Amino acid sequence: MPISRLPRNTPMPSPELLPMSSPPFKPVRTLAVTGGKGGVGKTNVSANLAVALSGMGQRTLLLDADLGLANVDVLLGLSPKHTLADLVAGRCELDEIILEGPNGVLVVPAASGRRHMAELRPAEHAGLVNVFNDLQRDLDLLVVDTAAGITDSVLTFCQAAQDALVVVCDEPASITDAYALIKVLARERGVDRVQVVANMVRSPQEGRNLHDKLSRVCERFIGDVSLNYLGAVPQCDWLRMAVQRQQAVVAAYPGSPSARALAEIAQRISRWQAPTAPRGHVEFFVERMLRQGAVA
Template sequence: MHDQASALRDLASRENTQKSKMRVIAVTSGKGGVGKTSFTVNLALALAEYGQRVVILDGDLGLANVDIAFGLSARYTIEHLLSGEKTIEEILLIGHRGIGIIPGGSGVQKLADLERDKLRNVIANLGRLEKMTDLLIIDTGAGLGHIVINFLQAADDVILVTTPEPTALTDAYGLLKSLRVEAGDVPIHLVVNKVRSEADALATYKRLETAVQKFLDGSLNYLGYVYDDSFVGRSVMQQDPLGISYPDSAAYKCIQWIAGKVAGIYVHPPRQAGGVRGFLSKLLRSF
């Protein structure tokens, strides 16, 4: 993989491109069932309301379902892009508010096995995303799998979704511990999902932040919270995102608030974005 990463950097350096404004956010969780994908989909919709152009890469190998959340069905995935059968435009699905969706599935893992000629094709295709979007959001799998960790350390920023449940907090801390070792310089932003009150959310954040400061010598950025809302479950069953089916729901109002903070982060980014080439370079180097 060292040769592949070197090849990628060589190819990227030969192209005279302007510095891209596109940034890569990885949304993750320590365990399944905390509402990560629903949050990702609705965050994208809320960001679109702020004028952001957003593409979601479905990076969950075991349960790729971003397209289903939009009520769509993927005919092609990133695997067809990696094989050279299809272009990025041919596999890209378009959801509500112009949100782009790159169906991932098992094809994501094959990024680690690309030959040089196919790597050049992938760079050219994904490079075109920088003209289509401002933010690439990766919906990672849950847990500590090596593909998940690789995505997180390659991203510009990480949003960690958890809930107040003790098991969710334990798993979130485990993920943070791994990230501290593997990707210590990646900014991590916490969202507490399925809360009954703001006080519950703040207490959850403080418990996790205290542990991170004491044992990991690090810190977390508190990004916000999302209310436990029955409309979320209804929207999932209807295969229509919360922001479309129940835009006035309490949960979506929270996500709109969080999206405003995220949009602000990227108006004045905390560090320079690497764009598609920077993301791929770090991702391939990590395999």
């Protein structure tokens, strides 16, 4: 069946009305990785964090949510038989799309060059989020690689995740677009906490300065938004070589500067707690949270 066309304000069922025949999976931590503009290394960060987390024993699912220009499968050297386009068209179920990548990471690939996927309606984006309620897999973490910009898909996937991570580079366009995205997330979607990773930096201090610069602008013009600095990824020839070989740098060259930095960020993420209750809007794996609350 095609994904359900659910509006953003679809009321959540009460725990006692949820079907209890499926296994009582625990809640899943969710992280949406975004960047405001293209070219900041967002997909590299998403893929490598997911591979690193899976290598640490975290059962991790990586969702390629760049619906029109997907490339997670290319980056990791995977050859999908089905993609999210097939799911939307009703040709397969979500579980049939999932591939296994390096370190055992699970990957939900999207299609590249499918204009209709880039033009899905807001209710269809919500439907993609809600279809994860039917996934019968025991997971610890979902990493969502979003598209660039401030389109509805980006905003919905960031709002539906427990945390939004913004990748930013030390260039004016990246900082400006990251600020614009954070402002829209805060004012239109109520996102008041954002994680920040500085990418392609020349030194750790440059990464810290970049976060501080973005944080000052947000504090001055947005107000109630907390920016948490997760770390910085240095410019690294090993990362470029890994991309050319269609491999994750954390698996191909684990001793390289970029791989070590990404592994440190993944370690911090691995310590985050899973959500304990829904927040009242469209969220990934919301039924697992409701069941957990009913059991508790």
